[in-house]
Structures are given as C-alpha cells and as structure tokens.
Amino acid sequence: MKIMVIVAHPNLADSVLNKALMNEVSKLPDVRVRDLYQEYPDWQIDVEREQQLLLQYDRIVFQFPFYWYSCPPLLKKWFDDVMVHGWAFGPGGDHLKGKEFIVATTTGGGENVYRAGGHNWFTMSEYLRPFQATVTRCNGTFLPAFVSYGPSQAELPSEAKRYVEHIQSSVYALARGQ
Numbered sequence: 001m002k003i004m005v006i007v008a009h010p011n012l013a014d015s016v017l018n019k020a021l022m023n024e025v026s027k028l029p030d031v032r033v034r035d036l037y038q039e040y041p042d043w044q045i046d047v048e049r050e051q052q053l054l055l056q057y058d059r060i061v062f063q064f065p066f067y068w069y070s071c072p073p074l075l076k077k078w079f080d081d082v083m084v085h086g087w088a089f090g091p092g093g094d095h096l097k098g099k100e101f102i103v104a105t106t107t108g109g110g111e112n113v114y115r116a117g118g119h120n121w122f123t124m125s126e127y128l129r130p131f132q133a134t135v136t137r138c139n140g141t142f143l144p145a146f147v148s149y150g151p152s153q154a155e156l157p158s159e160a161k162r163y164v165e166h167i168q169s170s171v172y173a174l175a176r177g178q
C-alpha cells in the first residue's frame with residue numbers, strides 16, 4: 001500500500017512531538033512524508049500538483065498539532081483549495097473514491113481531559129468530526145485517528161513506534177483497535 005503523510009506544523013523547528021513522529025515515519029522506505037509549511041511558505045498551494053499526488057497514494061495521513069480544537073490554518077486552506085467540487089465531490093468528483101485517510105494529531109491536554117465533563121468537554125472523536133465528514137463527503141474512507149496526548153520525553157520513542165504501527169495497520173485491525 002502506498003502511503004503519503006502530509007505534516008502541517010507552523011513551527012516544526014520548535015516542535016518536540018510532531019518532529020519525533022515525523023522522524024520515525026521518515027525511516028519507512030515506502031512512505032512519502034511531506035512538510036506542508038516548508039513546501040508552501042507563501043501559502044500558494046499548487047492544486048493540480050496536490051491532486052495528482054493524491055491520485056498516486058492509497059492512504060493519506062494528515063499529521064498536525066491540535067490547535068484550537070482543529071488543525072493549523074495552512075492545512076485548512078489545503079482542504080479548501082484541493083478538495084473542490086467536480087474533483088473531490090459532486091458530479092465528476094469521484095477521484096478519491098476508495099482512498100483511505102487518517103488524521104494523526106498531537107494535543108497539549110491529556111486523554112482524560114478529552115471527555116464529557118472533563119476540562120476539554122468532548123472526546124477527540126467528537127472534535128475530529130469535521131475531518132470525518134469532509135473525507136466521507138469526498139468518497140474516502142475515514143479510518144480511526146491516531147491521537148498523541150502529550151507524552152513525556154521518555155515516552156517519545158514508544159509513541160513514535162505506536163504511530164508508525166497505526167498508519168501501516170490494516171483497515172480491519174484499526175477498526176477493531178488491534
């Protein structure tokens with residue numbers, strides 16, 4: 001299976017967690033890892049190039065730090081620019097049919113603050129619904145997200161390993177949490 005990871009971090013130089021995850025996934029020979037903010041410093045997304053790239057991969061991973069209960073703004077712009085009517089959805093918009101999508105995000109808050117009654121009120125599955133809806137509207141398959149809830153420095157290696165396992169897992173294993 002061909003996998004493309006699109007990393008969207010506005011300040012990767014100062015990142016700890018996304019950098020560690022990105023470094024680990026970059027070791028995989030068959031996975032293409034991209035840095036969106038580095039590729040588009042002027043935010044002028046090359047839509048045709050992005051669409052051609054999407055066609056080449058079976059599974060697309062969006063990796064980003066969770067910012068204000070969503071993704072950083074360049075990734076939002078990527079969705080707005082690339083997932084357009086007549087290409088990604090609507091009449092003639094069947095190019096992403098059968099492709100799999102995974103959101104991989106990192107949070108500042110721990111897992112137990114992301115629940116009803118907790119400090120952040122809702123679960124990450126609830127917060128990620130706009131991504132699920134977008135992918136589903138575009139005929140893609142939305143797979144269970146990878147969420148890294150602020151591990152300690154000592155936990156980084158095992159977290160990075162958990163990440164590479166997650167994004168390479170079969171649909172069957174992911175759906176069953178194996």
Ligand SMILES: Cc1cc2nc3c(=O)[nH]c(=O)nc-3n(C[C@H](O)[C@H](O)[C@H](O)COP(=O)(O)O)c2cc1C
Pocket residue numbers: 009014015016017018019064065066067068069070106107108109
């Ligand atoms: C602008 C901004 C908004 C943030 N919003 C959230 C948030 O809504 N929820 C949360 O858990 N963490 C939030 N954080 C914390 C980041 O998610 C956290 O620092 C990041 O995932 C750590 O990854 P990194 O080391 O790769 O930067 C925010 C951080 C910034 C700078």
